[in-house]
Amino acid sequence: MKDGWSFGFFPVFGYDSNTGTKYGGILKLFDYGDGSSYPRYDQAFNLELSRTTKGQGINQLTYDSRTLISGYRVMGEVSYLTEKILDFYGFNGYNAYYSSEYTKKGNPSYISPVFYKMERELLKLRVEIIGKLSGDNIKWFGGFEYMNNNLDTVDVDNINKGKDENRMLPYSGGGLYGRYIRWGLIKPDQADGGQAGAFKAGVKYDTRDNEANPMKGLWTDVQFLFSPGFLSDGYTYGRIAFTHRQYFTLIPRRVNLGYRLSYQAKLGGEMPFYMLPLVYNSAPQLTLSGLGGSRTIRGILRNRVVGEDFVYGNIELRWKVARTVLFNQNLYLALSGFADAGMITGKYVMPQTTDTEAIEWLSKGDKEEMHTSYGWGIHGALNENFIVSLNYAWANDPRDGVKGTYLQMSFNF
Numbered sequence: 001m002k003d004g005w006s007f008g009f010f011p012v013f014g015y016d017s018n019t020g021t022k023y024g025g026i027l028k029l030f031d032y033g034d035g036s037s038y039p040r041y042d043q044a045f046n047l048e049l050s051r052t053t054k055g056q057g058i059n060q061l062t063y064d065s066r067t068l069i070s071g072y073r074v075m076g077e078v079s080y081l082t083e084k085i086l087d088f089y090g091f092n093g094y095n096a097y098y099s100s101e102y103t104k105k106g107n108p109s110y111i112s113p114v115f116y117k118m119e120r121e122l123l124k125l126r127v128e129i130i131g132k133l134s135g136d137n138i139k140w141f142g143g144f145e146y147m148n149n150n151l152d153t154v155d156v157d158n159i160n161k162g163k164d165e166n167r168m169l170p171y172s173g174g175g176l177y178g179r180y181i182r183w184g185l186i187k188p189d190q191a192d193g194g195q196a197g198a199f200k201a202g203v204k205y206d207t208r209d210n211e212a213n214p215m216k217g218l219w220t221d222v223q224f225l226f227s228p229g230f231l232s233d234g235y236t237y238g239r240i241a242f243t244h245r246q247y248f249t250l251i252p253r254r255v256n257l258g259y260r261l262s263y264q265a266k267l268g269g270e271m272p273f274y275m276l277p278l279v280y281n282s283a284p285q286l287t288l289s290g291l292g293g294s295r296t297i298r299g300i301l302r303n304r305v306v307g308e309d310f311v312y313g314n315i316e317l318r319w320k321v322a323r324t325v326l327f328n329q330n331l332y333l334a335l336s337g338f339a340d341a342g343m344i345t346g347k348y349v350m351p352q353t354t355d356t357e358a359i360e361w362l363s364k365g366d367k368e369e370m371h372t373s374y375g376w377g378i379h380g381a382l383n384e385n386f387i388v389s390l391n392y393a394w395a396n397d398p399r400d401g402v403k404g405t406y407l408q409m410s411f412n413f
Contacts (some may be wrong), residue, residue, distance in 0.1 A: 002330070003035030008386035010409070012050050017404040018087060018293055018302040024050025024058070026409060028386050033067075039210055039384035042067045055084020055159075062286070073130040075143075075283045081124065085117040085154055087290075087303040088177045091276070093344040093371065097364035098304070098399055112172035114154045120193070120274075121150040128283040133203060141223070141283055142201040146231070149193035149274045153178045183358035185350045189233070190272045197231030200224070202241075204282050212385045213318065213334075213411055214247040215256045221282040224267075227275075237269030241280040245413050255319045260413040265309035265346055276348055277306045292371070294406035297340040299373035299393030301401040309346025314413060315339050318379075329382055336377040336411075340393070343370045372396045375404075379411065387411060 012024045026048045033042040043065040050058045060079040068074045090096030101107040102115045128143030153174040160168040173179070180186045202223030208214035222242045229236040243262040250257055264280060277290035288295045291312055293302030305312075316338035323332045347368075353359065375393030391406045 001035050002032045002038050002383055004032060006030045006032060006383055008382050010386075010388060012048075012407075016052070016294060016406050016408075017401075018054075019056040020052040020054030022050055022052045022056075022407065024048070026050070028409075030383070030385055039212070040066075041385065044385075055082070057082035069129075071131065073283075075126075075128045075130075077124065077126040077286065079122070079124040081120075081122040083118075083120045083122075084159070085114050086120045087116060087292075087301060088118045088175070088180075089116055089301065089304050089306070090176065090180070090365075091273070091348040091350060092307045092365075093305045093368040094399060095344075095347070095362075095365040095368055096306075097361060097366075098301070100398070100401075112156075112170045112175065114156065114159075114169060115172050115175045117154050117175055118177035119152040119154055123148040124287075126287075128200070130283060137207050138203065138205050140201075140203050141221075142199075143283070144197065144199055145287065146195070146197040147275075148195045151191065151193035151274060153181075179358075179361070183355045183361075184353045185358060186273055187351060190274060193274055194233040194235075194272055195231070196227055196233075196235070196272065196275050198225045198227040198239075200280075202282060208247065210384060212387055213256070213381070214258065215249045215253070217247050219245040219247075223280065223282055225280065227269075227271075233272070235270050235272050237271045238267040239271075239280070240265055240267055243281065253320065253323075255317070257315070257317050258413065259313065259315040261311075261313045263309075263311045263345075271308065271348075273348065276308065277303045279312075291342045292400070293404065294391065294408055295412055297342045297371060297373055298338070298375055298391055298406065298412075299340070299395045299401070299404045300371055301395075304400055305342050305344060305371055306348070307344035307346060308348045310342060310344050312342030313340070316377075316412070318411070330384065332381045334379040334381065336379065336391075337375075338377065338391075338393075339372070339374045341370050341372045344368050366399070371400050373400070 008028045010026045029045040030041040031043045046062045048060045063076045065074050101109040102111045103113050125146045130141040133140045156169050181191045204221030206219045208217035225239040241264040245260045247258040279288040290303035291305035292300040318336045320332050320334045373393050373395045377391040379389045381387045387410045394403045395401045
């Protein structure tokens with residue numbers, strides 16, 4: 001049992017195949033109140049300040065409270081996220097041609113390591129509230145999420161500053177993103193980014209025995225999102241996001257199995273392309289960036305699977321191999337094995353183009369099919385809720401990359 005305030009500080013030093021070596025810190029504060037609901041907390045703060053060697057910056061503060069407003073759960077987020085080399089492969093999964101030959105020095109088709117990259121600065125504000133609809137398990141939720149995207153091609157000159165000639169990146173001509181702009185496959189009013197505000201409302205059914213790593217229960221939700229034109233640079237659209245998760249106890253307190261299935265689609269209107277690589281979750285989980293990478297389809301290139309409608313899923317076996325109490329803190333170590341998959345089910349329709357180079361490039365794409373991967377993980381937990389995870393995964397198809405290594409907080413679902 002724990003009561004009052006507890007904290008965990010994690011000095012970040014890890015590696016992500018997509019973003020490079022990460023350094024910084026994460027501070028988590030948990031208020032367990034009188035301890036009667038442990039391991040459920042009354043309120044929690046999460047602050048992350050981190051950078052990576054490939055130019056990613058995370059400045060993020062989140063708040064989660066069950067006591068701020070009596071009878072309701074309130075969550076908020078303020079984030080400023082920077083990406084100097086954000087992945088961009090085009091649209092609609094395998095329809096978008098990918099070859100590692102363009103990024104590896106020595107290959108005949110070599111252009112630049114940042115050929116499939118772009119820049120993004122993202123300001124994000126979010127507030128959500130959850131209330132009971134029927135009993136303790138069926139709840140409604142609603143909120144508002146605002147994003148302001150600032151986009152550009154990779155600034156190769158800035159990256160090369162201070163480097164000797166042998167370590168300098170070659171000029172990429174703006175990479176694939178710059179080509180899409182020149183070819184007219186990205187609308188001129190979207191090329192530099194823009195803002196988007198969305199109202200969210202939905203219902204969820206939740207019987208999990210513990211949010212951080214459930215041993216049993218269901219977590220199913222459906223949410224509708226509406227982005228009005230006056231908040232989104234003239235683009236009005238609606239989306240639906242349905243996600244189902246289920247957990248089974250195989251050996252009490254030791255081994256559990258969980259799976260997640262999600263379908264997300266546009267209901268109508270027109271979406272700017274920079275809002276496509278978003279994966280929506282119900283609170284308290286955060287909106288994610290793109291299918292592929294650490295939080296969705298591990299082992300597959302980040303943002304490899306981008307379109308208007310998509311489906312993805314995960315299945316994961318978790319085994320708590322050791323438990324102990326150290327300095328009055330509850331600790332456990334867990335191992336996991338998993339398989340992930342996803343694909344585009346509704347294509348993003350790009351603007352028509354007569355550019356012969358663009359037509360030739362698009363003709364290299366393949367028919368979309370399921371993207372799959374598999375891997376394993378090791379996880380350390382402090383007081384059930386503060387979890388550090390290291391996942392290692394392989395893509396099953398070279399069109400999705402080769403493998404990925406991810407050091408992150410919490411289990412994926």
